[in-house]
Amino acid sequence: MRRRVFSLAWPIIAENGLETMLGIVDTILVSHLALSAVALAGVGSAVQVMQILLSALAALSIGASVLVAQAIGARNLTRASMLARQSLLWSVILSLPLAIGGFLIPGLVIGMFGLEPAAADIGTRYMQVTMGTAVVLTGLFIGGGVLRGAGDSRTPLIITTIANVVNVPLAYGLIYGQWGLPDMGAVGSAWASFMARGLALIILIIVLWKGRNRAGITIRGRGGWLPDLSVAKNILTIGIPAAIEQVITAAAFFVGTIVIGHLGTTVFAANRILFTALSLSFLPGIGFAIAGTALMGQSVGARRIADGATAVKIATQWAVLWMGSMGALIIIFAPQLMMLFTGDAAVIDAGISGLRVISLTMPALAITFVQAGGLRGSGDTRTPMLVFSVGVWVSVGMGTLLLYTFGGGLVSTSLGWAVTGPIMAVLMWWRFRAKINSLKQTESEEPNYLVAEPASSN
Numbered sequence: 001m002r003r004r005v006f007s008l009a010w011p012i013i014a015e016n017g018l019e020t021m022l023g024i025v026d027t028i029l030v031s032h033l034a035l036s037a038v039a040l041a042g043v044g045s046a047v048q049v050m051q052i053l054l055s056a057l058a059a060l061s062i063g064a065s066v067l068v069a070q071a072i073g074a075r076n077l078t079r080a081s082m083l084a085r086q087s088l089l090w091s092v093i094l095s096l097p098l099a100i101g102g103f104l105i106p107g108l109v110i111g112m113f114g115l116e117p118a119a120a121d122i123g124t125r126y127m128q129v130t131m132g133t134a135v136v137l138t139g140l141f142i143g144g145g146v147l148r149g150a151g152d153s154r155t156p157l158i159i160t161t162i163a164n165v166v167n168v169p170l171a172y173g174l175i176y177g178q179w180g181l182p183d184m185g186a187v188g189s190a191w192a193s194f195m196a197r198g199l200a201l202i203i204l205i206i207v208l209w210k211g212r213n214r215a216g217i218t219i220r221g222r223g224g225w226l227p228d229l230s231v232a233k234n235i236l237t238i239g240i241p242a243a244i245e246q247v248i249t250a251a252a253f254f255v256g257t258i259v260i261g262h263l264g265t266t267v268f269a270a271n272r273i274l275f276t277a278l279s280l281s282f283l284p285g286i287g288f289a290i291a292g293t294a295l296m297g298q299s300v301g302a303r304r305i306a307d308g309a310t311a312v313k314i315a316t317q318w319a320v321l322w323m324g325s326m327g328a329l330i331i332i333f334a335p336q337l338m339m340l341f342t343g344d345a346a347v348i349d350a351g352i353s354g355l356r357v358i359s360l361t362m363p364a365l366a367i368t369f370v371q372a373g374g375l376r377g378s379g380d381t382r383t384p385m386l387v388f389s390v391g392v393w394v395s396v397g398m399g400t401l402l403l404y405t406f407g408g409g410l411v412s413t414s415l416g417w418a419v420t421g422p423i424m425a426v427l428m429w430w431r432f433r434a435k436i437n438s439l440k441q442t443e444s445e446e447p448n449y450l451v452a453e454p455a456s457s458n
Contacts, residue, residue, distance in 0.1 A: 001307070005291055005314045011153035013287030015144075017280070018160045025168055026189035027276050027341055029175050037269040037344055039186040042122025044272030045113045045261070046190075049106070049254070050130045061141045063087075063239025065149035065290075066297045066376060068217070072150045073301025077216060084146045084208060085219045086231045088139065093227065095138040099131055106131070113261040115268070122186050129190035136198050143204040149294050150217050155207055159200045167196035238381055245385035249392045256396040256413060259403065266344070267409055270351035273341045274410060277355060281330060284322035285366045288315035289373030296377025305439045312374035312432065319366035327362030330355060354410025361421035368421070371428040375435060383431045391424040 030039045064087035071080040106127035110120050130137075144156040169179075170192035177183025184191065211218030260271045292315040299308030330337060334355045338348040372384035398416035406412060 001310050002314055005288070005295065005311050006318065008148075008151060008153050008294060009287045009291035009315065009318070011157040012148065012290050013283050015153070015157040015160045016283050016286055018157070018164045021164055024276055024280075025164075026171055026193065027273070029171055030186045030189055037265050037342075037347055038116065038119045039122055040269040040272050040342070040347075041115055041261075041265045042119040043126055043186050043189070044268065045110050045115060045119070045123035045257070046106070046126035046130060047272075049109050049127055050134075061145040061239070062242040062293075062376060062381065063235040063237070064142060065145035066238050066293065066379065066381075067235060068146050068149035069151075069294045069297025069377065070301035073298035073304075076301075080150060081217050081219065081221075083231070083235070084143075084217050085221075085225055086228055087142050087146060087235065088205075088208075088219065089225060089227060090232050090235070091138045091142040092135060095135045099134040101131075113258055113268075115261060116265060119265060119268075125187045126190045129187060129194060133194040133198075136194060136201050139201045140197055140204065143201070143208060146208070146217065148290055149297060151294060151298065153291070153294075155212075156204075159203050159207070162203065163196040163200035166199055167192055170195055238376075238379060241381040241385040242376065245381070245388050248385075248389040252389075252392040252396045256399065259396075259400050260410070260413060263409065266346045267350045269342070269344070270338075270347045270354070271410060271413075273338060273347070274351050274355050274358070276341065277330065277337050278358060281323055281326040281359065281362055282365070282369075284326070285319045285369035288319040288322075288366075289369040291315055292370050292373035293377040296374045298377075300378055300439065305436060308374070308377065309436045312370060312377075315373070316367055316370040319370045320363050323362040323366040327359040330359040334359075350409060354414045357411055357414040358417050361417045364421035364425040367425035368428050371425075371432045374432050375428070378435050378439060380431075380435055383435075384428070387424050387427050387431075391420045395420045 027040065027043070030043055064083055068080045068083050071077075071083065106124045107120075110123040110127060113120070113123070115123065144159075147153070147155050170181075171189045173179045173181035174184050174188030174192050175186065176188075182188075205219075208217065208219045211220065257268075257271065261268045292312040295311035295315075296308035299305060299311070334352045335348065338351050338355065342348065368387070372388070375381070375383050395416035396413075398419060399413035402408065402412035402415055
């Protein structure tokens with residue numbers, strides 16, 4: 001079981017690491033532009049808005065991943081392939097309105113951050129590109145989620161690697177106007193990411209079409225391509241709470257970012273670097289959480305609940321070890337990590353202490369991530385929604401209160417996480433134990449699928 005957990009988790013960690021590297025490379029390249037603090041602040045505001053809007057589409061990714069995992073566990077490849085087709089179809093349908101809205105009204109939204117005009121202009125143009133091309137990013141999320149739910153995490157890793165190889169020279173060329181490419185400044189990084197991810201999506205669709213994945217899932221065939229409201233409803237039954245969780249969490253970060261934005265461009269830029277750096281330490285927790293979701297879902301489909309519980313336990317242990325170690329390294333090397341992104345001494349000084357404080361929460365967040373993943377695999381997405389939603393808003397509220405009462409910059413805004421992190425971990429762990437006991441009582445019963453059989457096997 002340890003080998004099974006790790007063989008599924010490490011490609012996910014590597015893939016998420018490479019996906020994070022897209023943002024890190026762009027941040028480093030943007031930070032070397034003239035007026036780097038202005039550029040970083042503008043890009044950071046656009047990324048924050050984009051995360052909120054795309055969170056609404058997490059329903060398809062998580063819902064499809066869990067249901068595909070359960071179908072694979074029950075050895076029903078026809079059902080899994082049908083879910084893959086419908087998930088990709090609905091990802092296009094639901095992402096189009098968000099893409100249009102994100103393209104038409106970015107100026108009003110970016111204006112909420114209270115940035116100086118130059119930074120706000122960069123954020124507006126960056127958001128127009130990223131949200132205007134949201135269909136591509138959503139398709140990648142959905143397709144990758146289908147494969148990971150089926151137990152194939154290596155194919156998404158390979159595809160993401162290709163995207164990174166393409167992104168680096170494109171970003172450099174478009175940001176600085178090299179090799180005959182237009183000089184687009186900070187916004188060039190958005191276009192580079194879009195083109196790299198567009199290529200990755202094409203490759204992913206080809207893989208799914210030909211069925212060249214470990215589970216043999218294929219989207220080839222005539223059946224299952226017309227919008228089926230019943231299938232969408234069943235996928236969203238699991239996915240909507242997860243989507244609400246993501247939206248509420250992202251909204252809390254959005255509010256917190258607005259608060260920090262009013263502290264000035266220097267602190268805002270430092271906050272952008274802080275979360276970019278921390279995204280690396282989150283990778284093991286997210287990777288093992290996704291592995292726990294897939295293996296728990298497969299165990300539910302196969303009616304082998306104890307196997308799923310064991311997989312989640314092992315995944316939690318690995319995540320705590322990795323995230324705890326990375327948190328310790330960040331505390332020790334916080335100044336060097338900040339200097340990796342910028343040479344602005346004021347930005348570095350503004351971010352060091354906050355980075356160290358929030359790193360203290362890494363072990364607790366590891367437990368929270370993986371136990372939540374296990375719950376999602378079992379079909380319970382409401383508990384993670386409640387725990388994360390309340391916990392994140394309490395963290396942001398506490399940090400804001402400390403900031404306006406005592407000052408302290410990013411240290412105060414980070415202290416809220418140090419308090420709520422352990423509480424969220426305990427609640428998630430307790431609920432997962434209760435869910436496992438409940439599932440074991442019905443283990444001998446026949447599977448009760450949320451999605452009906454497709455009308456044909458095409």
